[in-house]
Amino acid sequence: MSELVHAVVEPLLSPSESRNVAAVPLAVDLEDIRQIRDGDSEAYRRLIERYQRQIGQILWRFSRDSRIHEELVQDVFVEAYLSLDRYLGKAPFVHWLSRIATRVGYGYWKQVARQKKRENFSLQEWDQLPDDSVERMDPSQAAELMHRLLGKLPPRDRLVLTLRYLEECDVAETVQRTGWTKSMVKVQTWRARNKLRNLFKQSGRDIK
Amino acid sequence: MINFDDRLKMLAARARSEASPRVDVSGRVLAILETEQNSLVCMSERPLMWVAVLSSAIAASVMAIAVISYYFQSNPLAEISETISWVMQ
Numbered sequence: 001m002s003e004l005v006h007a008v009v010e011p012l013l014s015p016s017e018s019r020n021v022a023a024v025p026l027a028v029d030l031e032d033i034r035q036i037r038d039g040d041s042e043a044y045r046r047l048i049e050r051y052q053r054q055i056g057q058i059l060w061r062f063s064r065d066s067r068i069h070e071e072l073v074q075d076v077f078v079e080a081y082l083s084l085d086r087y088l089g090k091a092p093f094v095h096w097l098s099r100i101a102t103r104v105g106y107g108y109w110k111q112v113a114r115q116k117k118r119e120n121f122s123l124q125e126w127d128q129l130p131d132d133s134v135e136r137m138d139p140s141q142a143a144e145l146m147h148r149l150l151g152k153l154p155p156r157d158r159l160v161l162t163l164r165y166l167e168e169c170d171v172a173e174t175v176q177r178t179g180w181t182k183s184m185v186k187v188q189t190w191r192a193r194n195k196l197r198n199l200f201k202q203s204g205r206d207i208k
Numbered sequence: 209m210i211n212f213d214d215r216l217k218m219l220a221a222r223a224r225s226e227a228s229p230r231v232d233v234s235g236r237v238l239a240i241l242e243t244e245q246n247s248l249v250c251m252s253e254r255p256l257m258w259v260a261v262l263s264s265a266i267a268a269s270v271m272a273i274a275v276i277s278y279y280f281q282s283n284p285l286a287e288i289s290e291t292i293s294w295v296m297q
Binding site: 044045048051052053055056057060066069070073074077078081083124129134135137139140142143145146163166168179183193196197 | 212213215216217219220221222223224225226227228229230231232233234236237238240241242244255
């Protein structure tokens with residue numbers, strides 16, 4: 001039964017989540033959650049150890065400062081514990097955690113935006129990227145560039161493009177992760193792409 | 209020249225293969241939760257303490273009123289003790 005539930009809900013996860021979650025049946029998580037509700041803190045330690053890598057991967061898109069990144073991961077697990085009663089076990093636990101992680105990361109971006117801090121990104125960096133070398137680029141360098149490029153956008157636009165491009169979420173997955181409506185996700189994606197294009201156009205760059 | 213979206217997708221694909229730094233937050237999370245739970249227990253015990261104090265005060269005053277009423281209004285032994293004292297005289 002648990003395998004069946006798992007198989008049904010798994011398509012809701014983004015490709016990276018599915019790969020990692022495949023090894024953990026939903027029943028294992030549900031049993032740990034039952035024990036946590038009975039007051040067993042070791043069961044929660046097991047859950048954290050099982051999922052902190054995946055949550056860390058998600059939050060690395062939100063902050064590339066290792067100290068802040070670690071704090072965000074920590075906040076996700078604290079928040080998850082405090083709202084554990086709201087987890088009904090209908091979807092994989094990691095899926096529910098991912099939503100919390102997205103909310104925590106987005107909250108962090110909004111906080112940074114309120115302080116009027118924007119990522120330092122020069123469009124010349126983009127110009128200097130030869131088309132044929134992108135595929136051979138160092139992944140960390142590519143991620144850093146992508147992070148700073150999207151950092152030029154307001155948090156809402158940045159979030160939708162991060163989920164669509166970096167997390168490879170489709171519209172349905174983005175709806176799940178953000179809690180927005182389907183049409184809002186579509187409109188927001190379209191607007192965010194346009195804003196990004198306009199950044200280049202405003203600087204006089206001719207983009208296709 | 210490839211278009212903007214394709215270039216962005218290629219860059220994103222490359223960025224996706226980056227591994228994030230390893231984190232181990234289990235110890236700290238459990239410590240935070242323990243502290244929070246302790247403060248929650250303290251918070252949840254405080255109202256109970258005030259309820260207990262209030263009900264004790266009410267019970268004590270009701271008891272005092274009851275004793276006073278008993279002696280001054282309806283002492284069932286008053287008649288017998290008066291009769292005994294009259295006989296003794």
